[in-house]
Amino acid sequence: MKPPRDFFKPLAIGAPVPLTSLPIRTERMIHFVPPHIEKVRAKVPQLISQVDVVLGNLEDAIPADAKEAARDGFIAMGQENDFGDTGLWVRINCLNSPWVLDDLMAIVPALKDKLDVIMLPKVEGAWDVHYLDQVLAQLEAQAGVSKPILIHAILETAQGVKNVEEIAAASPRMQGMSLGPADLAASRGMKTTRVGGGHPGYRVLADLEGDSLPRPAFQQDLWHYTIARMVDACQTYGLKAFYGPFGDFSDPEACEAQFRNAFLMGCAGAWSLHPSQIDIAKRVFSPDAEEVAFARKILDAMPDGTGAVMIDGKMQDDATWKQAKVIVDLAKQVAARDKNFSEIYGL
Numbered sequence: 573m574k575p576p577r578d579f580f581k582p583l584a585i586g587a588p589v590p591l592t593s594l595p596i597r598t599e600r601m602i603h604f605v606p607p608h609i610e611k612v613r614a615k616v617p618q619l620i621s622q623v624d625v626v627l628g629n630l631e632d633a634i635p636a637d638a639k640e641a642a643r644d645g646f647i648a649m650g651q652e653n654d655f656g657d658t659g660l661w662v663r664i665n666c667l668n669s670p671w672v673l674d675d676l677m678a679i680v681p682a683l684k685d686k687l688d689v690i691m692l693p694k695v696e697g698a699w700d701v702h703y704l705d706q707v708l709a710q711l712e713a714q715a716g717v718s719k720p721i722l723i724h725a726i727l728e729t730a731q732g733v734k735n736v737e738e739i740a741a742a743s744p745r746m747q748g749m750s751l752g753p754a755d756l757a758a759s760r761g762m763k764t765t766r767v768g769g770g771h772p773g774y775r776v777l778a779d780l781e782g783d784s785l786p787r788p789a790f791q792q793d794l795w796h797y798t799i800a801r802m803v804d805a806c807q808t809y810g811l812k813a814f815y816g817p818f819g820d821f822s823d824p825e826a827c828e829a830q831f832r833n834a835f836l837m838g839c840a841g842a843w844s845l846h847p848s849q850i851d852i853a854k855r856v857f858s859p860d861a862e863e864v865a866f867a868r869k870i871l872d873a874m875p876d877g878t879g880a881v882m883i884d885g886k887m888q889d890d891a892t893w894k895q896a897k898v899i900v901d902l903a904k905q906v907a908a909r910d911k912n913f914s915e916i917y918g919l
């Protein structure tokens with residue numbers, strides 16, 4: 573089905589022309605900064621060289637009486653720093669909040685082309701994206717912004733998951749989506765207070781064999797279905813899918829396992845909420861060196877991507893060539909941004 577004729581027309585006279593495809597950027601982690609905390613804001617210059625995206629958070633985790641300080645702090649950190657090829661994103665308040673209009677009216681003219689992406693929380697359907705799309709076009713035209721500000725939706729309500737495909741298709745501004753496990757759990761009535769990861773109560777039991785106890789139990793992944801829906805919707809419309817927060821900072825192993833599940837299922841990156849999670853995301857969302865080496869063997873053995881060959885005893889064909897290309901293309905992107913990986917991959 574073709575997009576409507578005017579899908580790629582600016583929604584306001586003077587607004588920048590929408591993109592027809594996403595810019596190629598490495599976004600292994602979206603690092604959350606609470607802009608109202610001066611001590612953390614002061615770390616932004618060093619964070620810029622450590623992370624792929626710096627995000628100023630204005631929504632949940634910012635106290636109601638600090639919303640203005642967070643907005644002003646974000647504008648200051650955006651104006652005071654040169655982000656180079658590190659992304660500058662902001663998570664604005666919800667569309668039904670008393671703060672969101674001031675967020676948009678203050679940030680767009682203050683940061684103009686420096687702002688890459690607006691993360692929109694609690695997206696329920698395409699209508700939320702349409703609203704933000706139109707307001708941004710008006711503000712961009714008024715402020716003389718020359719490149720379109722992109723939108724990243726958080727998938728964190730039951731209705732949002734029901735509408736995930738229409739959200740992905742709602743605007744040429746759509747850059748991607750993140751799974752928000754805490755709000756989604758509350759919205760679905762799930763019985764967990766955890767922020768991401770597994771739950772010991774969500775498991776299946778092996779059949780009872782004789783009276784051998786305890787019966788083997790296998791913990792299952794609470795987020796598998798939602799991540800798969802999000803990845804399919806994003807890939808269909810050329811967007812990027814992300815895993816969101818992992819709240820237990822004291823369990824880096826479980827954080828890595830959650831991130832790796834998301835990576836293997838097609839996600840491009842995850843949120844880092846604390847410095848300790850930056851390297852976990854970097855490690856997980858940069859392709860494994862051995863996988864890259866094997867993928868390069870596949871591409872070398874099938875230059876035109878067709879046919880069937882055996883490599884190390886495994887059959888390779890057109891499909892595995894495409895899988896290999898995903899891995900090598902990502903490795904090239906990461907190597908271009910991160911010289912440690914350039915050496916590791918030999919790219």
Ligand SMILES: C[C@H](C(=O)SCCNC(=O)CCNC(=O)[C@H](O)C(C)(C)COP(=O)(O)OP(=O)(O)OC[C@H]1O[C@@H](n2cnc3c(N)ncnc32)[C@H](O)[C@@H]1OP(=O)(O)O)[C@@H](O)C(=O)O
Binds near residue numbers: 605615756816817846
């Ligand atoms: C639930 C879903 C969400 O909305 S998640 C997103 C919202 N939450 C956040 O954005 C949390 C961001 N992180 C923080 O605010 C802080 O990490 C913290 C308040 C949780 C903990 O801070 P602190 O007590 O200072 O931790 P430490 O003492 O361990 O800090 C050590 C050191 O690191 C500095 N620090 C802390 N956090 C950050 C950071 N994010 N970036 C940079 N630096 C940070 C801290 O200042 C200390 O520095 P020092 O060593 O110089 O003292 C929801 O949407 C859903 O799922 O639906």
Ligand SMILES: [Mg+2]
Binds near residue numbers: 693752754755
């Ligand atoms: Mg949330």
